[in-house]
Amino acid sequence: MSDAAGAVLAALLEARTGQHLTMSRRWRIETALQSLLRERGFASLDSLVAALVGKHDGALADDVVDALLNNETFFYRDRPSFDQLLGQGLERMRKLRAGQRTLSIWSAGCSSGQEAYSLAIHFAEQKARWEGWKIDILGTDVSRGAIERARGGLYSQFEIQRGLPVMQMIRWFEEYPAASWRVVPAIRGAVRFHVHNVLGPPPCPGAVDVILCRNVLLYFSPQMRRAAFERLAEAGREDSILMLGAGETVSGHSQRFVQDPECRGLYLRSGAARVRGEEGRLRAAS
Ligand SMILES: C[S@@+](CC[C@H](N)C(=O)[O-])C[C@H]1O[C@@H](n2cnc3c(N)ncnc32)[C@H](O)[C@@H]1O
Numbered sequence: 001m002s003d004a005a006g007a008v009l010a011a012l013l014e015a016r017t018g019q020h021l022t023m024s025r026r027w028r029i030e031t032a033l034q035s036l037l038r039e040r041g042f043a044s045l046d047s048l049v050a051a052l053v054g055k056h057d058g059a060l061a062d063d064v065v066d067a068l069l070n071n072e073t074f075f076y077r078d079r080p081s082f083d084q085l086l087g088q089g090l091e092r093m094r095k096l097r098a099g100q101r102t103l104s105i106w107s108a109g110c111s112s113g114q115e116a117y118s119l120a121i122h123f124a125e126q127k128a129r130w131e132g133w134k135i136d137i138l139g140t141d142v143s144r145g146a147i148e149r150a151r152g153g154l155y156s157q158f159e160i161q162r163g164l165p166v167m168q169m170i171r172w173f174e175e176y177p178a179a180s181w182r183v184v185p186a187i188r189g190a191v192r193f194h195v196h197n198v199l200g201p202p203p204c205p206g207a208v209d210v211i212l213c214r215n216v217l218l219y220f221s222p223q224m225r226r227a228a229f230e231r232l233a234e235a236g237r238e239d240s241i242l243m244l245g246a247g248e249t250v251s252g253h254s255q256r257f258v259q260d261p262e263c264r265g266l267y268l269r270s271g272a273a274r275v276r277g278e279e280g281r282l283r284a285a286s
Helices: 003-017 027-040 045-055 058-068 079-096 114-125 144-152 157-161 166-172 222-235 270-285
Strands: 102-108 134-141 154-156 173-176 180-183 191-195 208-213 236-244 257-259 266-269
Touching: 003 027, 003 045, 003 058, 027 045, 027 058, 045 058, 058 144, 079 114, 079 208, 079 236, 079 266, 102 114, 102 222, 114 134, 114 166, 114 191, 134 144, 144 191, 154 157, 157 180, 166 173, 208 222, 222 236, 222 257, 266 270
Parallel strands: 102 134, 102 208, 134 191, 208 236
Antiparallel strands: 154 180, 173 180, 236 266, 257 266
């Protein structure tokens, strides 16, 4: 691949998704686009780029972007921090929303749906605890292919074994031909999936209680990451919580969120953290 072709493809990816492919990560392009080249009958990446630039083939550009995205995911990813969210994080939300008994959860950058289905399985297994609650789980991703897969809820033997204990696999998935497994309708029906870019206006502004945006912003440029945090802050209610991936932080990237003092790995909207801190001081003083 010529440097010029690499630059065109990297620029396309960044313009569409915010993902910044540094020079040292450009090698990914060749690997990621191999099967697309074969399917579309291009002899080389340079000829693919020529078609992209010359013919403005919208569908081709969509497919290129989809293929360049890293969709790595698995059930209950980063289990210790996920468990913290399911335990401490959701328990706090249960108290905060006890009046209206509604909870809105957004898995932003959900890839093929494992994160959102992990949440739906958790609520199904904690049914008695959430009796009478309306739980809305929304999974979104900029990749059309990933969202189609998520909606289908069909996973290979390899994917189903990643992170999912056997008992949950048997209970919540049905065996399918060609060694695959499909999420049971009750769980599939508990999650909505939409194509959405985290850099765009949020799907339900000011209405989300829990936002997961894990392993999505890792390769954003600082400027794009700041913009994405702004969007996530717009999406959440004043007292919402944000969860990032295990190796990610808001520190140095956004002032809209601060580390949750009670729960490592979770973040609070800045204003809400201040209010909570003052409440804590008032309680301690009385
Ligand atoms: C590495 S996967 C992480 C999936 C899941 N959140 C997890 O942690 O297992 C990153 C996902 O973010 C999506 N993504 C990348 N840029 C995005 C953007 N600008 N808006 C929405 N999704 C994006 C990719 O398509 C990919 O599916």
